[in-house]
Amino acid sequence: MTDHPHQTTSIQLLSTDRAELRTFASPEDVVGGYAILSHTWDTEVKEQTYQEIVAIGDECYISGDNPRDFVSEKIRQACLVAQEHGLDWIWIDSCCINKANSAELSEAISSMFRWYASAEVCIAYLADVPGDDEPGSPDSAFRKARWHNRGWTLQEGIAPFEVYFYAKDWSLLGTKHDLHEVLEEISGIPSAVLRHTAHYSTFSVAQRMSWAAGRQLTRPEDVAYSLMGLLNVTMPTIYGEGSRAFHRLQQEIMKQTGDASLFAWGPLLDATVVDFDAAVANIRDRVVDDSAYLLATSPKDFRLFNNAVFTPDLTVPIDPYLPGQFVSHPKDAEVPVNGPFGERAIPRFSMTTEGVKFRFPVIRIQDATIAVLLCESNGQHLGLLLHESPDAGEDPTRPRFRVGWPCVGAERGWARLVTLGNNLNDLHVGTRWTALQVNWETLFVVDRMPALKRAQLRPSATIHEVLHQPVYPFPFFFSSWILHRLTNLGWKVVARPISGNEDSPFPVALEFEHWEHTDRRFHVIVGTCFQGVVTPAGAPINQAGFSARWAKVYFDGDEAGASPTIHDCATDHITPARLSFRTAGDDAVRVVEVSFQGRGPAVNPALLPPRIVLEVKMGGTDLVDLVDDVLRTA
Structure with missing residues (x-):
């Protein structure tokens, strides 16, 4: 990928002496340069907007006062600090963009990385860090500052050459160059990138994506928009498209690069540790999971x-993918004609109506397919596990593939990737499959869940749809707003159907996992039971609403997880007298309570209503209200 082309988008700046707005044709037209503010928006005091700054300027034009005396304290102090750096102009996102103008907002978002990179000085204001803080100490407020966890501040910390960090009282905490080691520990961004001794674009797409993994944004679209500069792509901003923005971002990345690390994510099966032959189970016919x-x-x-x-x-795309490849070859050096897989090529992919047209080296093992991504992680080459898509109505001449296999020993029993050894000339998985035959092939891989199916599997319906029970409807209800809140707070809820028996034919496992605190993963098993159920005269035993419900909750490693479908009717049935189930981990922090309440009219007053609302609490706090601090201190 290349750096951003020169753009002519105008930029509005505040004068540091009077806080008055002025428009410049481009950042390069600002004689003497400008400062730029990086901050987190105040959650208690409303940030001043473009319209408010204009109004203050108009009033002061009539009164003869200095507008800087009437702007917010944050803006005034930022102007004063910029003046201390000898700069006459400053850009502040809250008041230098007319957000009422959608075209101007879109241009600003597309140009923002360049604006930060072009600034003489970036002033990073950390409102939650006291002036006497020691940033390098293990428990410093600097390490816990909100600034490190926000999505937009990722590019704001990388793009400018000079970043000065200021505390709540506007005292200087240090510079990016002073604190580069601490910043690397906090953010995972290599020190060389922060100090500009290595260009961010020399790092893989997966690496750059990982730098954003722990960051939060208010609007789902901004997850994508905040990464455009770092990934060297531009695309229209469409607020209201939701998570589709991140999908479009990846499509744009595919147009710019052959970097296949874009697909290197998700559960990994380490074939150096797990027996590959024993790990691979039958490939699922149907998987309801975005992975x-x-x-x-x-x-x-x-x-x-x-x-x-x-x-x-x-x-140097003609260079081999072997050790020493990054050493420049003399112009007259003899370059081998063939690569490790025959023809000399790099991966190619493009969007089509059939999914992603995907040209990669491919391994065929019996009925299994593995695409060699030409990516390394921890010294191991990575393969992408593929299975033929079961979607109906496909072109038989263009079979489509989905990603992943169910694997014993892999995380959550499911893997997208597998290790292939450390030698591209001798790829292998496990001990049995050695000297693998690898050939370049063109495949079509489904890029995302089809729109129709995604609509059918809306959050409130996912748990029901995963089981496809035509006779017996799922007797539990999970609110879509709760799933939405869970997602925004970093939680993932996955429904897994599990085999039952004649008396308990309808169990399902709900897995709750937080993206950061994976050790807190817990499971809720809910199901039905026909043993000892009394039904109205003539009612069939399997009629919806006339079976008992039961529930269990446990953490990974608990004894209950060994036999998830087996329940005790005396202790696990949900009854009017037993609507709450609780389990505790081994560290006193992991405490989960699952409670149920009736929803809708009862089919029979003697029985529970046919639909039951599932509510989850952890550590005594509603799960949907959990944040990282609660997870650490509950």
Whole structure:
């Protein structure tokens, strides 16, 4: 990928002496340069807007007062600090963009990385850090500052050469160059990138995505828009499109690069540790999970791949993908004609109506398919596990594939990736499959869940749809707003059907996992039971609403997880007298309570209503209200 082309988007700046707005044709037209503010928006005091700054300027024009005396304290102090740096102009996102003008807002978002990179000085204001803080100490307020966790501040910390960090009282805490080691520990961004001794674009797409994995944004679209500069792409901003923005971002990345680390995310099967032959189960006919598709749903998916690198050197595409490849060859050096897989090539992919047209080296093992991504992580080459898509109505001449296999021993029993050894000339999985035959092939891989199916599997319906019970409707209800809140707070809820028996034919496992605190993963098993159920005269035993419900909750590793479908009717049935189930982990922090309440009219007063609302609490706090601090201190 290349740097951003020169753009002519105008920029509005505040004068540091009077806080008056002025428009410049481009950042390069600002004689003497400008400062730029990086901050987190105040949650208690409303940030001043463009319209308010204009209004203050108009009033002061009549009164003869200095507008800077009437702006917010944050804006006034930022102007004063910029003046101390000898700069006459400053850009502040809250008041230098007319957000009422959608075209101007879109241009500003597309240009923002460049604006930060062009600034003489970036002033990073940390409102939650006291002036006497020691940033380098292990428990410093600097390390816990909100600034490190916000999505937009990722590019604001990387793009400018000079970043000065200021505390709540506007005292200087240090510079980016002073604190580069601490910043690397906090953010995972390599020190070389922060100090500009290595260009961010020399790092793989997966690595750059991983830098954003722990960051939060208010609007779902901004997850994508805040990464455009860092990934060297531009695209229209469409607020209201939701998570589709991140999908469009990945499509734009595919147009710009052959870096296949874009697909290196999700659960990994380490074939050096797990027996590959024993691990691979029958490939599922149907998987309701976004990890079954090629493109990620969030930067959080890349959190474990901050060291995934793309093997071919894209700057010299004819070089081999072997050790020493980054050493420049003399112009007269003899370059081998063939690569490790026959023809000399790098991966290619493009969007089509059939999904992503995907040209990669491919391994065929019996009925299994593995695409060699030409990516390395921890010294191991990565393969993408593929299975043929069961979607109906496809072109038989263009079979489509989905991603992932169910694997014993993999995280959550499911893997997208597998290790292939450390030698591209001798790829292998496990001990049995050695000397693998690898050939370049063109495949079509489903990039995301089809729109129709995604609509059918809206959050409130996912748990029901995963089971496809035509006779017996799912007797539990999970509110869509709760799932939405869980997602925004970093939680993932996955429904897994599990085999029952004649007396308990309808169990399902709900897995709750937080993207950061994976050790807190817990499971809720809910199901039905026909043993000892009294029904009205003539009512069939399997009629919806006339079976008992039961529930269990446990953490990974608990004894209850060994036999998830087996329940005790005396202790696990949900009854009017027993609507709450509780479990505790081994650390006193992991405490989960699952409670039920009736929803809708009862089919029979002697029985529970046919639909039951599931509510979850953890550590005594509603799960939907959990934040990182609660997780650490509950």
